[in-house]
Amino acid sequence: MDINLNKISPALSDPASPVNKSRLGTSFPSGKFMMSSRKMIPKLDDVKSNGWLEAMISSSPPRKPLPKRLVKDFNVEVAPEDDSAQRAWMRKYPSAITSFEHIAAQAKDKKIAVFLDYDGTLSPIVDDPDRAIMSDAMRAAVKDVAKYFPTAIISGRSRDKVYELVGLTELYYAGSHGMDIMTPVNVNGSPQGPDSVKSTDQQGEEVNLFQPAKEFIPVIEEVYNSLVELTKGIKGTKVENHKFCTSVHYRNVDKKDWEIVGQIVHDHLKQYPRLRLTHGRRVLEVRPVIEWNKGKAVEFLLESLGLSNGDDFLPIFIGDDKTDEDAFKVLREREQGFGILVSSVPKESKAFYSLRDPSEVKKFLKNLVKWRKMEDSTSM
């Protein structure tokens, strides 16, 4: 079915729109993920009226304080000039470093499992997603943690990509916001659910693959290709295919064009009622409408690791983004373990503790290893 995109996108029919400087003759096959043309455009809404634009604007704190005028104009989260609000926030989400003794007391005689987000947690946020490189010192700290505690990376990126960036074989990896989980077959109690299949990892070892959104691979590919095409006239956009989800970055797009990016994605997704959109840090994430997220991935991994029964284990999830909130919420609701939010500015969260940035994450991970070594030596 050929769709004239100019008809379904107000932004695209605007001759001033940068996208119209490119050719948009994309053809989209119809399928079970798409709406019939009769059902298309259920109501005329746009990124401004439904709050998307506001969410796009406030989706990531600036890396350096902005002048007051910008704070007013863009409603961004920044540390207030007088730091009383910052102090109040720190009382609510105390530093996991200064509260380490308290954390250690909770962890005593418990099996700790460590869950780590990648971007903004293990690597600093940078303009180019391909350059979000983890430092060697951070890699060493994560490697050390994995010697003592089961450790998993749960990222919005594809599993292959995050494995390539982290490069440690001793971890568990969950990509695409937990929609692609690899666990070894010999892990205690590893479930072989209907969606788990046997596969082999990069080292040729047998593994279990859990991919609850497998049927969405072709449609994600299709949407990725069309979004690349639709946004190619907007300088600075970058679209990534994470196999089970796709990301549209606008960090490097001129602010005046953010609305157009949002509108294009918004309008395009109207044809795909089984896809939804979430906001990350200066990124729009297109995901399948399934009941699965980083929180569910934590629960799945805990079960796979044999850590879901009893109260002798303590899961810790460290992350910086909105999608990490699903994991913080799960831990809070289970009343087991806790989330640590990585943020240098006040943000509401379901986490219990905070760390300012990846360098504090590294320090916390090192403390955890030091503490466990001490515990082990005193119990000998």
Ligand SMILES: O=P(O)(O)OC[C@H]1O[C@H](O[C@H]2O[C@H](CO)[C@@H](O)[C@H](O)[C@H]2O)[C@H](O)[C@@H](O)[C@@H]1O
């Ligand atoms: O769950 P995560 O591991 O935190 O992945 C979330 C997204 O991270 C990446 O984008 C973010 O980091 C980039 C590099 O610092 C930055 O340029 C971008 O603005 C951030 O949104 C990744 O590229 C996305 O695909 C992930 O979904």
